[in-house]
Amino acid sequence: MKAYRAAILRFATDRDPGQSAIYESDGLLVLGANAQGREVVQAVGPWHELRARFSDLDVTHWPGRLIAPGFVDLHSHYPQTNVIGSPAEGLLPWLENYTFPEERRFASPDYSTEAAQFFIAELLRQGVTTALTFATSHPASVQAFFAEAQKHHMRLITGLCLMDRHAPAELLNQPSMRGASDATEQSLLASEALIQRWHGVDRLGYAITPRFAPTSSNAQLRGAGELAARHPEVWIQSHVAENHEEIAWARDLFPASDSYLSTYADFGLLRERAIYAHCIHFDDADRALMRDTGAAGAVCPTSNLFLGSGFFDYAGADRVGFQYGLASDVG
Numbered sequence: 001m002k003a004y005r006a007a008i009l010r011f012a013t014d015r016d017p018g019q020s021a022i023y024e025s026d027g028l029l030v031l032g033a034n035a036q037g038r039e040v041v042q043a044v045g046p047w048h049e050l051r052a053r054f055s056d057l058d059v060t061h062w063p064g065r066l067i068a069p070g071f072v073d074l075h076s077h078y079p080q081t082n083v084i085g086s087p088a089e090g091l092l093p094w095l096e097n098y099t100f101p102e103e104r105r106f107a108s109p110d111y112s113t114e115a116a117q118f119f120i121a122e123l124l125r126q127g128v129t130t131a132l133t134f135a136t137s138h139p140a141s142v143q144a145f146f147a148e149a150q151k152h153h154m155r156l157i158t159g160l161c162l163m164d165r166h167a168p169a170e171l172l173n174q175p176s177m178r179g180a181s182d183a184t185e186q187s188l189l190a191s192e193a194l195i196q197r198w199h200g201v202d203r204l205g206y207a208i209t210p211r212f213a214p215t216s217s218n219a220q221l222r223g224a225g226e227l228a229a230r231h232p233e234v235w236i237q238s239h240v241a242e243n244h245e246e247i248a249w250a251r252d253l254f255p256a257s258d259s260y261l262s263t264y265a266d267f268g269l270l271r272e273r274a275i276y277a278h279c280i281h282f283d284d285a286d287r288a289l290m291r292d293t294g295a296a297g298a299v300c301p302t303s304n305l306f307l308g309s310g311f312f313d314y315a316g317a318d319r320v321g322f323q324y325g326l327a328s329d330v331g
């Protein structure tokens, strides 16, 4: 067994989430193998209460340090580490000038593996042990990422980026799978195959991943919603209401929906385990839709500041009562 004395932050699983944080200014954490040989927490609590029980252990003392559970990054893009900090006048030129050209390189399995290794090493270096991340529209990028994540025993969730229009041709889903009549159908078959291969393997999970409504046809969004209904156990991830130009574009493409967010609801893509990045330019009807469907927002402060997208309205979210968590949105 190993024992560590330091300040400790932890979360009680038997309390309401809002009341669950416990802070020990001088705590003891004892780790040891369980029956399956996995290292687990054997005891945690105030040093003065536990010290006598573990007096035979060598205690590593870290005064002035804080031990915390691994961080959760609720939204990121593993293929975008190479474009971090690229300046642009807003979301759409940033995607066109930097992000799409970089994402094309993920057609290569070797390039994907190299990027996945770097990204996972960076997550661990920052203390992130759980992350929901985009891959690209290439199945190779998803395979490479899951394979690397599995080696590190991390809780990582990703999925094939669904895009069948309004992006460079090399980035649109390709009609390469046998039995698929077109690229849209292929993207849905490939997603299904990746769910079967990876969802629930070790600590990995799959997320159905339409990039955002403007880069999917009605048929692709409909198919994604049907896939989500067949697989309530998997996640859904996308973007919404990040930037005024993006919103105007989405409203133009889906005029029958009540709002940009409603477009996703209309295709069956708002439900529990659906995580929408940004959620900045919402009205109360959108907030209530998030709340009532059980979807959650991923708040991306550094990204929003860098791209000049706007500020998330925490007070509005709390007033109406929808769930949200923090995210880096790397790159």
Ligand code: GUN
Pocket: 077, 091, 095, 099, 211, 212, 239, 242, 303, 329
């Ligand atoms: N909306 C659609 N794609 C993206 C992306 O890659 N990054 C951000 N921030 N927003 C998006």
Ligand code: ZN
Pocket: 075, 076, 077, 239, 277, 329
């Ligand atoms: Zn994003």
